[in-house]
Amino acid sequence: MIDFTDPTFLQDPYPLLNAVREETPIFEQRGDDGIQRWFLTRYDDVFRVLRDRRLGRVPEPIMSRSDVGLPPLRSDWGPYNDVEQWSLLMLEPPEHRRLRQLIFREFTPKRIEGLRPTIVDHADRLLSEASEKRHFDLLADFAQPFSIHVIAELLGAPIEDWSRYLDWSHRIVKMYELDTTDDQAESAVRASDEFASWCQDLIAERRAHPADDLISGLCTVETSDGRLSDSEITSTIVLLLNAGHEATVNSLGNGMVSLLATPGAWDSVRSGRVTSRTAIEEMIRFDPPLQLFERWVLADGVSYAGRDFARGEKIAMLFGSANRDPRHFKDPDQFIVDRGDTTHITFGGGIHTCIGAPLARMELSVALERMTAMMPDLRLAEPPIRHPAFVIHGYESVSLSAQSVVGSP
Numbered sequence: 001m002i003d004f005t006d007p008t009f010l011q012d013p014y015p016l017l018n019a020v021r022e023e024t025p026i027f028e029q030r031g032d033d034g035i036q037r038w039f040l041t042r043y044d045d046v047f048r049v050l051r052d053r054r055l056g057r058v059p060e061p062i063m064s065r066s067d068v069g070l071p072p073l074r075s076d077w078g079p080y081n082d083v084e085q086w087s088l089l090m091l092e093p094p095e096h097r098r099l100r101q102l103i104f105r106e107f108t109p110k111r112i113e114g115l116r117p118t119i120v121d122h123a124d125r126l127l128s129e130a131s132e133k134r135h136f137d138l139l140a141d142f143a144q145p146f147s148i149h150v151i152a153e154l155l156g157a158p159i160e161d162w163s164r165y166l167d168w169s170h171r172i173v174k175m176y177e178l179d180t181t182d183d184q185a186e187s188a189v190r191a192s193d194e195f196a197s198w199c200q201d202l203i204a205e206r207r208a209h210p211a212d213d214l215i216s217g218l219c220t221v222e223t224s225d226g227r228l229s230d231s232e233i234t235s236t237i238v239l240l241l242n243a244g245h246e247a248t249v250n251s252l253g254n255g256m257v258s259l260l261a262t263p264g265a266w267d268s269v270r271s272g273r274v275t276s277r278t279a280i281e282e283m284i285r286f287d288p289p290l291q292l293f294e295r296w297v298l299a300d301g302v303s304y305a306g307r308d309f310a311r312g313e314k315i316a317m318l319f320g321s322a323n324r325d326p327r328h329f330k331d332p333d334q335f336i337v338d339r340g341d342t343t344h345i346t347f348g349g350g351i352h353t354c355i356g357a358p359l360a361r362m363e364l365s366v367a368l369e370r371m372t373a374m375m376p377d378l379r380l381a382e383p384p385i386r387h388p389a390f391v392i393h394g395y396e397s398v399s400l401s402a403q404s405v406v407g408s409p
């Protein structure tokens with residue numbers, strides 16, 4: 001029903017997503033990976049599935065891979081399977097609860113608010129450098145280094161390696177698409193191997209010389225089940241470094257394109273009529289950076305969108321479609337800069353709700369605040385080109401120009 005590789009669809013998926021959602025709340029489609037999925041298109045169903053404990057991100061421990069028709073894990077993907085094994089995203093209770101509680105302590109709104117001065121400094125420095133160019137790329141010149149510096153600082157990861165995290169992460173997240181090619185899979189496996197051995201060295205170093213940072217905390221913490229294993233720590237570092245920037249970078253790119261393309265929206269934020277905290281909620285609702293998440297049905301009696309599901313079936317939730325559902329949002333295809341509605345699906349919900357949401361919101365609002373202050377006449381310099389991928393939804397580059405630049409205080 002939807003060709004997720006069609007370049008026209010990828011450039012702007014919303015006309016087709018809207019048409020399909022209005023025609024049906026659910027449709028069935030087999031992916032290139034051979035998996036049959038039931039796609040949910042409407043807000044209420046996606047909202048409820050995210051919170052339904054009868055569904056899981058992975059079949060285990062309730063069912064096995066073979067119960068749900070999955071082949072055994074590919075042995076030639078060993079390093080990738082290893083880094084995914086203890087990723088929070090791939091765990092269900094009780095392991096999920098144990099790891100999430102440890103990480104959550106570092107991501108409370110209070111702890112994140114304390115990072116504000118550092119985040120402002122990074123934004124100011126990078127914007128000053130970017131403004132020296134006639135046109136700058138919002139993603140490569142600002143959003144990527146900005147977001148990576150912030151997450152690396154929070155974790156205590158050596159910042160001089162930032163371009164390596166970026167490369168590893170870009171290659172690994174290709175595995176989350178619906179149409180990953182063999183070449184992309186092979187590259188993701190190699191990236192996982194390199195990333196994991198880099199983590200091993202870092203873990204050894206922090207065990208020997210603990211610092212006051214999240215990675216040292218993970219290396220030394222004593223829980224009621226004992227210390228975390230090296231595999232658990234490695235998966236957590238990889239997840240936090242990847243999740244900690246990919247979606248934030250694309251949120252800023254997608255959001256700034258929407259904001260600058262909407263007459264009057266930029267001026268409303270620049271003049272202070274709309275706060276950046278309010279504006280970013282619409283930026284992430286209107287064009288979310290992660291378009292699809294999946295769940296396995298792990299119990300009997302599950303029913304959504306008028307269909308009864310059998311155990312072992314797979315549900316795919318279309319986040320961008322849910323965020324444009326007129327049953328929940330008024331005029332959903334309008335970018336309304338002061339809408340300020342935080343009930344969008346963008347950060348998920350239920351036990352896997354984004355742990356980094358307070359950090360992402362802080363980064364996005366600081367970036368917007370500093371751009372409006374330092375580059376008051378910022379505008380799109382060229383029509384931006386989309387990345388040819390659906391799940392991780394963003395631009396290749398977003399070229400901007402600013403005539404006048406106000407120095408940071």
Ligand code: HEM
Binds near residue numbers: 244290347
């Ligand atoms: C605008 C930026 C971001 C968006 C849109 C976003 C979105 C999401 C979503 C939708 C999920 C839930 C996945 C699911 O239900 O299956 C998630 C999980 C997660 N996110 Fe984010 N994220 C963002 C930024 C961040 C940042 C900055 C971090 C920081 C480290 C982060 C860390 C995580 C982690 C660790 C999980 C797994 C939580 C769990 O499984 O319990 N995210 N994110």
